Amino acid sequence: MEISDLRIALFSGNYNYTRDGANQALNRLVGSLLEKGAKVRVYSPTVEKPAFEPTGELIGTPSIGMPFGRGEYRIPTGLGSRAKRDLARFKPNIVHVSSPDPSGHAALRWAQDHDVPVLASVHTRFETYPRYYKLGFLEPLVVKMLRRFYNRCDALVAPSQSMIDELLAQKMHDDIGLWSRGVDRTIFAPEKRDLEWRRSLGLADDDVAIVFLGRLVMEKGLDVFAETIVQMRKRQVPHKVLVIGDGPARGWFEEALPGGIFAGFKTGGELGQALASGDVFFNPSITETFGNVTLEAMACGLPVVAAGATGASSLVHDGETGRLVPPGDAAAYAEAIAPYCTDHALRAEHGEAGAARACEYSWDAINQVVADTYVRLVEDRHALQAAEAAELAA
Template sequence: MQLPTRTSDLRVALFSGNYNMVTDGANKALNRLVGYLLAQGAQVRVYSPTVENPAFPPTGDLVSVPSFAIPGRAEYRIATGLPASVRRDLAEFAPNIVHVSSPDPTAHRAVTWAREQGLPALASVHTRFDTYPRYYNMAWVEPLLTAILRRFYRRCDALVAPSESFAQVLRDQRMNYDISLWSRGVDRHIFDASRRDMAWRRSLGIADDEVVVGLFSRLVMEKGLDVFSDTIDELNGKGVKHRVLIVGDGPAREWFEARLPNAVFAGYQAGTDLGRAVASMDVLFFPSVTETFGNVTLEAMACSLPVVCAEATGSESLVDNGVSGRLIPPGRIHAFAEAVRAYVESPELRAAHGAAGEARSRDFSWDRINQSVADTYLRLIRQKVAGRK
């Protein structure tokens, strides 16, 4: 293998479990990475399950891999392996590094293929997969799932994680000994306080003097929708005047609408429409503990919103507690309610913490962040070549 020295020398085989089937933070980050690499002259080939009507067009060349729909969550699919046709495509593409982004059977086979070819394999870790079972009454599965993930990630040459707090979790779990950061950026053309639109709020029945407690996310239970709902109940019980605005869609939407009948559900929003919706909130309340970075949190901060989040991986690396928002121990309904209440009742506190969050959000440049991944690719290739000598 010829030693690449520049980003333009890279040939990346990227394996994704969901490259563009639905819209979430992980696949948006992957598409943005591919776009950046292609702009720098690198070659990239993406291997992922595909569907007839994806959420958005893929960035770069996409090769479909065999998959099946997840029972009960048909919008997601599990990639099932690496058939001969895909192996031939890989051989013809001749990558100098393999990047896997979901611990599915295809990714397992891709790592094996990379090791057989003497190529480095990098895994990007996008979500707390080990925490998901607790939201479906299967917490007993977590230790087994953690062990399976450890076996997979230890077979990779290195991992990249979206936040330092999550990287430390992975170190503590002994997932790998080479873990670096691939943070996330924010699109400031979309997420900016100037997109606040009072006329749009009025069209939803929200008065100008009402304080909006907002959530924008894919509506699935692992985002802490139960904690959000219980907290709103406590605010209502204490007579705290506010309006709830929910932006997003997903399989738990019907449950969420029934649970919060007085909330405004604006549905799925994208691009500048999403920026308008977020900037038109007054406080972000996001109690999820499954985030590894917290794109939602960063985007709200860029819109000058104070944020109330669970004290968990991702948010701990973004929010300065008591300065740009509040970090509350997971599941502490009363503490969440008091933190949200403070913002609802104090416009001065909202303004001060919103301004601090906006300033912090400026540290996240997509080009700088994605170049760090390219630099990690180059380092791993150098190490692999040096190990053969």
């Protein structure tokens, strides 16, 4: 079977209405598949003014606004009649679900009813979210629900070996492949550093800027980041804070980081410029399965201090490209960051090593893994169907 024989139905909870690392990876995947001749249809909630144009043909699915101050995101509520009619016409031979939401569950049921194999991609650690909203007691229940969903799929792909190990330990599935992430070196590179841009924000050339990049939501570890900066100030370590991004928790973060520089949301070349213009990247989040922002910071030549959790632990070489720290330990984070603020040679050495490591991540090779997995699952299903037909005929 060739990749051009694939008819892929991809289900996403957020394909293009709000920009994030997961949907950037999905759009790149679809672009790669279309270039190889595959047929792809994407099913996802849509809005009047999405963050960017979708790659491929997008069919809208029903959704409602997310509560708790997170209205920028939509909760899919199922497939809807339009998507069901389109699926009947499209006749996919593989279904890809990227989120265990109601539409993902409905897509899984549709695939099982039509004897179509299902690949699930894991993009975030949903089971960790409750702890950021004082609902940590729900975590075992979320793990149980995820296990039921993923074990009904034919295979999984995850973006880091550390995440694969976690999924195996949680008994989510026993067929899990590595679908890593790439980085665009035309956007993220050390030479994108811009001293004039820094100066426009009030950063002197010799200031060491500790960078946060991402959606400003509590599950990104904003509380730990802020407490770490408090620890840095108590130790009188010279530094500045540069926050790149926006989100519903921006007000809280600004109050928690007096004197911090908030550059706002950036994308494309402006994002590469802003990130490369920092000096140390600090990522305390434990919700990522990979950590696109970590790889982008490495590509820009920044040493990375990150939580020793899924994602970062597969990217950061402790003591070579940055430091890995026990999650949640603000004092340990401050201790790890401090040498980078005072030792230019160390900062440059680890930043250069990170930039070299980032060169290993090629989107073409990475997306080929997913295409090969699709082909394997379809061929396996065809072989099973043939064996069952032969048994009935015997």
